[in-house]
Amino acid sequence: MDPAAIVRVQAEPFSIEAEIARLTRGRTDLGAVVTFTGLCRDEGGALAALEIEHYPGMAEEEIGRVVAEASARWPLEGVVVVHRYGEILPGDPIVLVVTAGRHRGEAFAAASFLMDYLKTKAPFWKKEHRRGAVPGDWVAAKAEDDAAAEKWRG
């Protein structure tokens, strides 16, 4: 049986506990739940807001492919990925990954893998709006993110 896989792209904030409950409610065969929450980080207090653009349709499909890849690599019992778009304020959550497994090893590895892959494969783009600056600047992709995704190959 494929693990429960829930993928959502939304403007609204999310509740970590509610998303965990989707995987764990009524179950007694899970030993480990790992969550990763990515937050809007303001380096140096100059950021007014992030604007996140996405490719509707492909975003959900691409995340689904990354989740399927993780499920093929590790014996997961459930995965949730929620990615937000639109205006995000400093300190606000952007992305949530939840992995559930029987043991901690697979839950940690899969959550880390999912984040590395989402960073480089999911069609989202961040624009930084700085205080007083018009217009905003598109965030440049980081070579270290490519390297992080690359390390899972081979």
Add this chain to the structure above:
Amino acid sequence: MDPAAIVRVQAEPFSIEAEIARLTRGRTDLGAVVTFTGLCRDEGGALAALEIEHYPGMAEEEIGRVVAEASARWPLEGVVVVHRYGEILPGDPIVLVVTAGRHRGEAFAAASFLMDYLKTKAPFWKKEHRRGAVPGDWVAAKAEDDAAAEKWRG
């Protein structure tokens, strides 16, 4: 500055969101929050309950030493560890680790390290009470847990 480090040993359940909020509230310099929740897993439906014994005083101190070790290895911005004792039912949470950092790499690595070390160093002992069986059986330590802790050395 040392990161915020919160260690609690308690009989009561915990709220993951409340524990995360202790680290993130009012901050805009965090980029990553990782949580690990260890659940009471029932293999095969025979478990009635776990009974977790601990060494009061040393449990908190030893977890504190493990947290200090993690903080020395990675640039963390905050850590929470909550470990429960007493009677735990199948599906219930046993342990929570929360790590907060500027980037995901340190948050994932530190959470994984903390769990590997807590398993082998924190003075807690699990007794399994199986349906119909009296008395319960003490859970044996696993060689794979020792190996997991060992891999962080050197």
Add this chain to the structure above:
Amino acid sequence: MRALYFAWIRERIGKAEEEIVVPETVVTVADVIAWLSGKDECYAAAFESTKSIRAALDRTHARHDAPIAGAREIAFFPPMTGG
């Protein structure tokens, strides 16, 4: 086929999507990029740094040498920065 543009590619071209009809000599993703670049200076600016252009065919990542035959939707965007 439907063409979609995202992030600074969208901004430089000045539209998010449009219907395009490419000549028969346009076979690959790279050919579409070259063909669009010739339309006007906005498209030329959007596609000037070919290495920074990612593409998708029918919502699946595609290399620049991928054939576009049969695709109903082609999208162009910079390297992803989500997560």
Add this chain to the structure above:
Amino acid sequence: MRALYFAWIRERIGKAEEEIVVPETVVTVADVIAWLSGKDECYAAAFESTKSIRAALDRTHARHDAPIAGAREIAFFPPMTGG
């Protein structure tokens, strides 16, 4: 000094803690284990598998060859199974 026992060591000895006064010849954790084992068959059963015994001195993990001098609290327990 105060001696504490946990898990199946506690169960076999039949108590969670007690005050012990060891002779001067008892220098290390291992000596305490040997000395306790000689008290009666319950202690002997609790400590029969020396490899499975972990110890702490004043709430810090201690090896069997650690000297007990100065410690006010010694604890014995099986390998940990928390987390």
